[in-house]
Amino acid sequence: MTTETGATDTGTAETGRRGGGRAARQALRASARTHADAFLTRALKPVEIVSDEVLELITANADTILAEVGVEIRGYPSAVERFRDAGCDIDGDRVRFPRGLARTLAATAPASYVQHARNPAHDVTIGGDATVFAPNYGSPFAHDLDSGRRYATLADFQNFVKLTYTSPHLHHSGGTVCEPVDVPVSKRHLDMVYSHLRFSDKALMGSVTAGERAADSVELTRIAFGGDLAGRTVLTSLINASSPLVWDATMLAAAEVYASNNQACIITPFILAGAMAPVTSAGVAAQTLAEALAGIAFTQLVRPGAPVVFGSFASSMSMQTGAPTFGTPEPALVLYTLAALARRLGLPFRSGGALSASKLPDAQAAYESASTMIPTMMAGVNFVLHAAGWLEGGLAIGYEKFILDEDQLGMMAVFAKGLDVSENGQALDAILTNQPGTHFLGSAHTLANFEHAFYRSAVADNSSFEQWTEDGALDAAQRANVIWKRRLAEYEPPPIDDAIDAELQDYVTRRKAELPDEFA
């Protein structure tokens, strides 16, 4: 099947990986996969786990929630006024939506949009049958096998930008891949946005921790794109609700900056079921829909047609400790349900990721991550934040975890292309010309197809027990440790115009001088 409609990455950063022995074998495997798609186009239909009637019921419940409880707008009166003008019922900072109004307001949002990257080969489509993988977001800690777990720094941040840039399986550079805790909070966003623009040429996310930081993100990106965005969407940024049913001034201010500049927002209720919503999955789905619709409506009131993504982050909870839990079945049910609701609304959808509560890149981390990522893929999620690196409930980003997760993303891209039923794929002649009991290792069909027949993992060890023992009896995390170090050692930055780089650096320097140092 020829469903690879995405643009291709020439993958120059992936070449030149050569070494001796096992390293050489790994390099051989890696080099075979450098021509990656700019994003993933799913040939398989999304999996639907609930009927249209159930989707209708949950939609009606969201309408009831918005009509009867409504949402509270904290400290942002201009948003309240926008909602009043649109026909909402206003009671102080409480905004109630007549049934169906929020959906009507959301209807001006596009079903999909292109987010432009500094390198046009990395432009991504967000929505429809496209899936875009972006790395971990928001962790204050970093973890690797050598140093263990410690506060993340700007050096860590830049390392993960570089690892994402050189990844054939991640399509998007992400945003706060980790918190550069060594930089004042008030200035962090400048270093982060600059790092994405300088050390990668994939699409990126902007700051959302204040309206003026969002404005800085837009300005830096404008410079990087030659001084004029010309209406292009070049940022997709993460706007979280304060569940249950609150939207706060910080997030609304950032959303307003982005929407008014035709930049995209991911409107995401972040729900730990039992705390920010009821424990039951259908309840989580209805409340998420209500909160998301209010936020999406806001972006469309700011600028009808502004690109916006319906987001959901939902986790279950440990009864013992109240801690969030991941990879459990209940959030997977929520994910499939909300993906279907987003399709029904005609909106791009963000959810999922390689989520885990584990502190290590161990079996728990992998099982939990797979149990979120496979539903993420099967449900047809369009934008996948946290697709690589997430550990410890999001508190940490892991270097080895990143490599392990990334490998899985590569497999999903192959799966999503579906069954090849071309004549070559059917291989009927090969079977008919082969005698019973005779192996196919030397058949012409095998020789013609072998090299690209199977996904080749960069990190899995498939050798014999004896060979594996001779190679040092490493576990998967130890092999991943070797891989990320080699990737960083061989990293070369993408080209950038010297004048543009100077202008970016001037902007960062000037703004840093203007802003106070704040660490909280």
Add this chain to the structure above:
Amino acid sequence: MTTETGATDTGTAETGRRGGGRAARQALRASARTHADAFLTRALKPVEIVSDEVLELITANADTILAEVGVEIRGYPSAVERFRDAGCDIDGDRVRFPRGLARTLAATAPASYVQHARNPAHDVTIGGDATVFAPNYGSPFAHDLDSGRRYATLADFQNFVKLTYTSPHLHHSGGTVCEPVDVPVSKRHLDMVYSHLRFSDKALMGSVTAGERAADSVELTRIAFGGDLAGRTVLTSLINASSPLVWDATMLAAAEVYASNNQACIITPFILAGAMAPVTSAGVAAQTLAEALAGIAFTQLVRPGAPVVFGSFASSMSMQTGAPTFGTPEPALVLYTLAALARRLGLPFRSGGALSASKLPDAQAAYESASTMIPTMMAGVNFVLHAAGWLEGGLAIGYEKFILDEDQLGMMAVFAKGLDVSENGQALDAILTNQPGTHFLGSAHTLANFEHAFYRSAVADNSSFEQWTEDGALDAAQRANVIWKRRLAEYEPPPIDDAIDAELQDYVTRRKAELPDEFA
């Protein structure tokens, strides 16, 4: 949703797990899940990744393979005669099927059947919307964190029978859970079948390594069931093809014993793509269908209506070493396709499992296992061998891996029940009576539902980094190590009539005396 149609396990073997501190917390979690279903009933429809037209195409290709190449019957002339009498074209030991004949012959097999267990509460339905999980099968090695990897023994075999018996998530005792290498090959089957019957009361599999060993399996089971099977199906046994397109005398002899006694066979082409079949997935599917149909037709010629399962084991291959690889996307595509083909034929389907090439219970093992098991579940597989314990491409069964896998099976059982859209599940009143910004931890709905709201993992650590560090900073495999040891220490065998046990032991002793010692 009330889709738990299976019988319930009173779970007496699961009670009494109490200890201090962390162990007590784990015991609390475990005790909450002792009332397990006898098998899993899926409320969710199977995922279809190919169209009816593609299924028709692959079926036509299988017809062509059976008509033009046919299958070779090695060393079992009576099977050739059965096929001749049924209308096949015979040329020596080659049997060719006029188009459609194999499917016509297979059509007398039941769409589902009940396999009776020694404890009727553990009877399982195989077929339809039922899924049955059985442990690992066939490994000559065992692995645990304390001893590493070594040849498996009868003690290991019995340990895994006990772990399976005490598992709330495994429904079936399996067969050769590992090879008891310390017992002569010629006598192993007696100890294995006796161990299943004595140390468990779940349904089991019989020996397939010789016709007379299959007969011993039937006789031992007959004794355990009170001397008369009364037409009941009490064994489901694994009959593998010698792909490509060969059926050998050993397997046919065993299948004949089972089918003639109305016992079930799982007819399984075992295909390492590129070696036993072409490398392309649609080719693997067509060849698997052809081989399986020939084997299924044989069982129906022996006894029309004998229960039989359409099986498939398909893996990809490392281009570097020729070693089988697992958890890759291509076998998942094969799995979904063959599950749909089995449904089209109206036959129960066996495939999948917690498959991995890893030598350790590490992230590779978990990622690969999840990448097979989730498709296994989503595709609607009816009988899942290797659902727990498999390591190293099947060469080893792992104690810790078993515990980690079993936990995932529990999660799948919850997922398969689908979204609860009862009034309680919708939780609309809870949301409507909650104020924005107010958490749900103390709401009546939360308190009423909390205990059973979320799957509680026995092995995941969801605590804080500080708590986890204080608890010893164990990884998932180290926690699993504690769990299997406790389970074995607290194991109590199911009741058995003393006279029946004596008769079983007499049979084993007598047959052992009759049989020569053989170790190869």
